[in-house]
Amino acid sequence: MKSALEIAMERFGGSQPSPKLSDEQKNKIHDLNNLYQSKIAERETFLASRIKAAVADGNAKEVAELELQLRRDLAGLREELEAKKKKIWDGA
Secondary structure (H helix, E strand, O other): OOOHHHHHHHHOOOOOOOOOOOHHHHHHHHHHHHHHHHHHHHHHHHHHHHHHHHHHHOOHHHHHHHHHHHHHHHHHHHHHHHHHHHHHHHOO
């Protein structure tokens, strides 16, 4: 009987060797991670200050809108990062 891991590996092509990244590709991924960490932190800081101000003003509607915007912005940035990293991996 196969383990769940073995079944998953077969389903997702785990039996095939994964591509090896060159040092240049590894550096590009590292740089992308750093860049997007900065972008995410910047966006979180900016919107957190606006959320804090809206809370202080007692504006619940604005707080909800800003929290939604923050979630969307962060998800978008993470998607961009993953797409760019995938391009690098696909080139490996």
